[in-house]
Amino acid sequence: MSQSKEFEIEINNVTWTYRKTEKPAITNLNLKIKPGEIIFVTGPAGAGKTTLCRFLNGLIPHFYTGDLKGTVIVRGMDTADYPPEILCGHVGLIFDNPSNQLFNLTVFDEIAFGPENLCIPADKIREIVADALKFCRLETYVNKTPHHLSGGEQQACALASIMSMRPQIYVLDEPTANLDPYGTDLVLQRIEELFRSEKKTGVIVEHKLERVARLADRMIVLDQGRVVLEGSPREVMQSVDELLRLGLKVPQVTQLAHRLRMKGANIQSLPTQVEEGVEILSKLFDQGRLRVSKQVADRKNNSGVRTQPEKEVLVDCQDIWYKYPDGTEALKGVNLKVYKGDFLGLIGKNGSGKTTLAKIIKGIYTPSRGRVLISGEDLTEKTGIERAKTVGYVFQNPDDQIFCRTVRDEIAFGLKYMKLPKPEVERLVNKAASTMELEEYLGSNPFNLSQGLRQRVAIASMLVFEPEVFIIDEPTTGQDFARAKIIMDVTEALHRGGITILIVTHDMELIAEYANRLAVMKGGTILLEGSTKEVFSKPEILVESSLKLPQITILGQALTKYGTPPDVLTIDEMEETLTVSQGS
């Protein structure tokens, strides 16, 4: 343990191949981390980010087996010689999914579990647990079951349960991937304070570039097991094209500034935060190098760009009330109309009732009061097949459904309850498969397909009923950007094919890009309903429901004195609005 104190972590030329796989998950990785340094790691799915995390506390090669070349030295200890149960006192590892790492019956037991295992005396443990509870703002939940907390609180509990082992190094593997914006804030604030006040060394894997970039000293981008970009976050963020090529979610202001720079605007360093963006663009406006295009300035008050003329009502929720068995009122008199051809966004923070409403429309829950009319027909009491024929539902994880031996059986699953003649089943299955571009896989085993294809199989198995409405349930939660994109691309294709879409989400960038109408929910009621642009130009209502406008909209609103519209939805739209003038 007496090696140089210069580096806390030294990864020397490491190549790792998991057992029973051909391709190395990590190839020739070199990384040296100084004490107190914070490294931000990102990259597309399958880049080797999680594998990198597993190196650092000895999970590789002790828990996961395979072929390791090179050495990983953590605080002077070669991880090949020290198993995780020893290293865990030095390196704390937090995973993306809180429910996969919490397994005790109370929050207190959860936090005490680590130090108990490390044989720390009981009095000392009580002290440590009390500190960790306080730090993670969990004092009021001491005796609650971790799984009954909100996502953000669960992840805070996971953080506390690692803190209690007093590690010097924290490795966080996508700690906010499964959280809503509110939970993300909670967890990132705790992480920020941890690094700022306690001077810990950290490795954070994340997809939320704009949130984590300002925390980190160094940023690394992995792709297919190799480092493709490395440097300070500011330096790495300059390579916008490369980041976009990898399918990463580059902050909107960075993208906009990059495009303006390509058009000749004088921007030295690309911003990542809105404030920086406002500063840079204001300067350009003041210097006369940037102006709002004439035609856009004229039409900026015309906010109904995406709203279409009056159409027939497809789904009509009339005074819907819903009470959970434990007595909580989830919905309190919701009235909502979905028109044919709509792409309606149902937004609100977790617990606002948006998923409950969606499940009532689908018929998974029966409302305690009120009724749902679909194409004028009351289907409130009808469940199962009757509902499947009218409303489709895309769940977050296709693996909750898939169980058949072939894709064909999987798609035909629901139809067998309808007792249709065989040729008819065949016809419907083939039709759904062709819409989802699955014809060549009909004979394959769905378990062997990629996640993206399995998602399409799940969607096809609802599409066979030829429903008129599809509900998309939180496509971005617990998914990386690329996978969420798969769902959204399919959704858009369905919409183009004439299907009405209702999307439940708290991802405002997604909403801005796709939805034509929004319904904002809070506390079991609908707070506001209108076209996307109308809703986006009322930031105070969105703040009230803990929703954050996309960077680009905030930017537009901050620059209105230069003539930018306050309801810009996408980067393209903003780019069109602005004209770069050379020289002057």
Added chain:
Amino acid sequence: MSSFGWLKEEFGLYRERDTIIHNLDPRVKFMWLMVVGIVIIIFKDPIWMLLFSIPAFGLVSRMAKLTWKDYKPLAFPVFSICLISFLINQWLFFGHEHFLFYMIPNLGIIGPAIPISLESLMHASSIVARIPLLMGPVRVFIGTTSVKDLASGFTKMKIPPEITMSISIAMGYLPVLLAQLRSVMESQMARGYSFESGTKNPVRALRQFTPLMIPLVTRSIIRAEFLAAAMVCRGFEYDPQHRTYLKEVKMNRTDKIALALITSGLVLSIIATVMGWARYQALTLPLAKRILGIA
């Protein structure tokens, strides 16, 4: 079916409370449960069983502040089992002496069948009485002993800590499993899946569960690996034999008094059994004969 009420109810029967029973050493409670079980089984007279259960179960339940609400979910299944067990025991009984009536009277085509006598009633009721009188104490034990306490108690009883920890973790993981089951059910229902209740063919009835069980099992296997990794990351296996238990299990004065009471209860019950007092022939049967005026 559509509201999943039964899945949403908070899982786990344990409720944290501050009562003498909750605070007893888990080993003492375990001992109590064993003794109650033994006595209820060796006693063969319903009146004796009741007399024993009033302090041994009723009083303990009262002290643990359990109410009818805690037992209510058990009532229906226990009652059904009792009824079935009562009928079967009537049918299988052979030592009839004081015939009362036929359960199935003479209907021409069938009957008379299944004779009922004073003896068969006595015998069946002493067997049936055991069911609630055993289930009740089990409910008290589960409701007053946290899995964590149980684990540390078992470790003290020289059961390997890996096993006891696994049990306690499995319990902690149940809410996740239930949530998983719920999401699988909802997903399958969304594409038309429904239970055909009333299917008589057992194979078909079982088949209905395949769409739920396969996703549930595959998802759980994947999760299990993550969970195991998370446990390793938290120092599980560091030194299981010397692991600290925050709730140190130690016998105090109350525990010792309780243990003395339990032991004396057991000894007295064994004496009563050996002397032949706790048979229905000794107390209930003569009593019933006198009441009914049968010689």
